[in-house]
Amino acid sequence: MKSKITITEIAEKSGVSVSTVSRVLNNSPSVSPKKRERIQQVIDEYGYTPSIFARGMINHKTKNIGVILPDITNPYFASLFLQVESFALKNNYATLLFNTMFSRNADRYDETIAEEDYFKIILEKQVDGVLILGGQIDKEDVPASFVEALNQLHRQVPVVIMGSKIEGCSCLFVERNLKQGVTSLAHHFIALGHERIGFVGGEPGIRITTSRIEAFTQSMKALGQTVQPSYIVPSDYYAPDGYEAMIQLLDSNSDRLPTAVIAMNDMVAIGALRALKDRGLSCPEQIAIASCDQFQQSDYSIPRLTSMDQHNDYLGRMAVLQLISAINGSDETISLNHSPELIVRESCGAANKR
DSSP, X not given: OOOOOOHHHHHHHHTSOHXXXXXXXXXXXXXXXXXXXXXXXXHHHHTOOOOHHHHHHXXXXXXXXXXXXXXXXXXXXXXXXXXXXXXXXXXXXXXXXXXXXXXXXXXXXOOOSOHHHHHHHHHHTTOSEEEEOSSGGGBSSOOHHHHHHHHHHHHHSOEEEESOOOTTOOXXXXXXXXXXXXXXXXXXXXXXXXXXXEEEOOOTTBHXXXXXXXXXXXXXXXXXXXXXXXXXXXXXXXXXXXHHHHHHHHHHTTTSOOSEEEESSHHHHHHHHHHHHHTTOOTTTTSEEEESSOOTTGGGSSSOOEEEEOOHHHHHHHHHHHHHHHHTTOOOOOOOOOOOEEEOOSTTOHHHHO
């Protein structure tokens, strides 16, 4: 195995100055092809890798970004993080993941560290910027102390938040379209002949839940349909919550069941499907189901889930671009053209109607 070599030793073996080696390492064009080839041969022979920390001491950048999310077990955040990580890497940035395990259900996690405490840990890692994908920032009522903690973090490193803008928060925001997917699903079900449509899932007091339920009721009214309050059952974002919400919906409306249900996401939809099966009901023949958020396994459920593709690849790319732009000194907000796409599969009954 070759011994570890320094940049000074590379210069000596190549017969050039240290500054010339440095220019080659930084892909500077001001080095002759002959010298570049000679230096590269030594670099390849000894497997030299420049220290990112040494570079950071010179340009005050580590090429690391911190990513904060509330639950890596949630397929939405897992998918979004993978897109962020992939696109950041293409731009020569490494990602440090901080999973806060923020949850309404205290039994789900043994939560010991407040989100504000993660900000201190992140700064100790000397990241160039921070991307926040969810957590307390998603609440309808964000505590003033948390907003101040965000502002304090943003004063030290650029902070980009995937979410709706918060009054008094100086961070940069990348806002996704929270309502369009629900509106598309409501129109889709009405076009299929459904009039009694329900909505299940989503934690109360969270912006995405409020926005989607508002979009659902507005769309139904605009289409001339009556919204039954008992047809709307918020719960949370996971399969057990979808199961419980669907059971509650069925029990509360046993005399007049909905013919279609919109679920907060695919996990909630899978729980709802299990509830229908346990009650002896079939999907889509008796109750059709569609989801507001498509996850990777939606094509493998029985039946296959009709769902909205939120294009996490695009959202993750835009979030990273916004953060890199801020790291490089720009405070200009990147324009986002986020348009969820309806993916029609079996669970909505569209094939049966045709």
